[in-house]
Amino acid sequence: MQNTNPIPERLKAARKKAKITQKDLGVKIGMEPSSASGRMNHYEKGRHVPDISTLKRMAEELGVPLNYFFCEDQLSAELACVIEKMSEEEKKRLLFELARK
Secondary structure, X not given: OOOOOOHHHHHHHHHHHOOOOHHHHHHHOOXXXXXXXXXXXXXXXXXXXXXXXXXXXXXXXXXXXXXXXXXXXXXXXXXXXXXXXXXXXXHHHHHHHHHHX
């Protein structure tokens, strides 16, 4: 288990997968264009941690669930994304199947 904050790594990975620049992401979530790149860089380097409302806007813009940013390993992060895309019925079936084991 890592003792480091997983947010910077997850943020950078999701942004790169979405093929968006730091500045563009910052602007899309409401940051001033002149400071967006620098602020996003600080988040990705772990110098600053975004507040929860900023993190929610980032998640929405990047198409990942909020809990993706808190996953400590890549497999858990990918699972969070897959589960988010499932219908409620699919989630219930999955939970039911796993509970039976």
